Amino acid sequence: MIRYEMEAADVSAIRFGVSPLSELGLALRALYEPEWFPLQRPWVQRIAGVRSLLDEEMLLALVNDRRWVADFVNPRPSSPLTSLEDELADLGRISRSHLHADLEKVHGSVPRVFHGRHGVVVARLQRALATAWDLCFAPHWVRMHAVMQADIAYRGRIAARAGIGAVLNGLSDAVRYDGRHLDVRLWNPAVRHRPVLGDGLTLVPSIFTARVSTPIDDDLPPTVMYPARGQGAMWSTAVGPDAAAVTDLLGRTRAVLLTELGEPASSTDLALRLGVSTSAVNQHLRVMARAGLLNRARYGRAVLYYRSAAGDALCAQGSRA
CATH class of the missing domain: 1.10.10.10 (Winged helix-like DNA-binding domain superfamily/Winged helix DNA-binding domain)
Incomplete structure (x- = not known):
């Protein structure tokens, strides 16, 4: 569990954001272990025909068997309008030490696919993510984004009517807010404390989160990725025509x-x-x-x-x- 400790100013600065790259990074878990993401199974089935075109050696090396994803593909979004192109450009400037440190937090070591000249490795990573986006996400992104924006609007109405505490306590059964602490229950039972200290807390709705997710590195800005409302209905289809x-x-x-x-x-x-x-x-x-x-x-x-x-x-x- 991670406990975000918030002062009044931190609570008033809570905001929402949508990150295309983070959503893509979280979706890799559904490729790695689809049985853990039953609501996303229709998406996995729909992209089955293009998986042979993906650089899965690179992509799946970003995930481990605990369903942790390297932090550099889960950036905190700067706004609800963050673009994938901007996020990939930022990723292209990652240092070798930063890349390796995030991978070591996930795997304990750096996977072989990330060995070699840093510039070549990062370029391959960018291509792999861009191709995965084009083939697996772009055809569905308008609908995905609409679901996430609708969730943000819904939470905004709750905040206006019942206050931000009701919003935080309604994110997931794994989230509890007591007026000062935001407790996010993760798979690791150990309690980690992270004072917000003016860094801001960002709430990120996701189609590919079943419970909640946070950055692995507690030094990163506080971020809670939570399940967007309407995940299950998103992939439903109408009755077939005559x-x-x-x-x-x-x-x-x-x-x-x-x-x-x-x-x-x-x-x-x-x-x-x-x-x-x-x-x-x-x-x-x-x-x-x-x-x-x-x-x-x-x-x-x-x-x-x-x-x-x-x-x-x-x-x-x-x-x-």
Whole structure:
């Protein structure tokens, strides 16, 4: 457990933030041990087709079997509008000693994948995180962000009506506030004391936190990552449409493309596979992406397309028919 000790000024300075990089870092735990994150299983299933494109050697080395994640991929957000690009740029300036110290707190040593020239290692880390974002997060981020912003608005209404104490005590069953101390119960039962001392306390809603999380390093600014309301409903899908209507809507060519895109592919790959021109395939793919049936992400010089949740639902309905 960590006990944040707060003066009146610390309580009045509590704020909310959203960190894309932190959310991505927390999501790595669902890749590492999905059984611990049942509400996020639909997301794990949806990205199964792109996992072979991820640098999982690098990404999964950021997590340990206690589901601790290296602090440098859980930065405290500066505002609810923090961008991934800015956070990755900041990560690019991390020192070798800082990188290694955070990894040693997680693993007890520095994993082999982080050995080598510091600049090369950090560049690989940035690429690995950016690719994971493009393939696994970007297609869902608008919806994720909306859930987190809705949570912040909800907590703001509680603060206005019942005070910040009600907000803090309502974050999670693992959080308790007594007017001076904010106790955050973690998996480690040992009690750590961390006076806030004007450093500010930031509350960060997350789709990928089942209980609560805090920085491993107590010297970092106080931050509590808590489960956003609506996690379970986020991945729900509507009842599948009528199969005959789907066929009439898509036509044969687009229906075939939708079937083929259970795995990521480029327009060139699809054109060769189906024996049609790349320009014709591109036209269909762009229309289907605009309609929300496909996700797309840049991978190197190619643009890869793959089915979205809506595309999966349509494809499944067609298969049953």
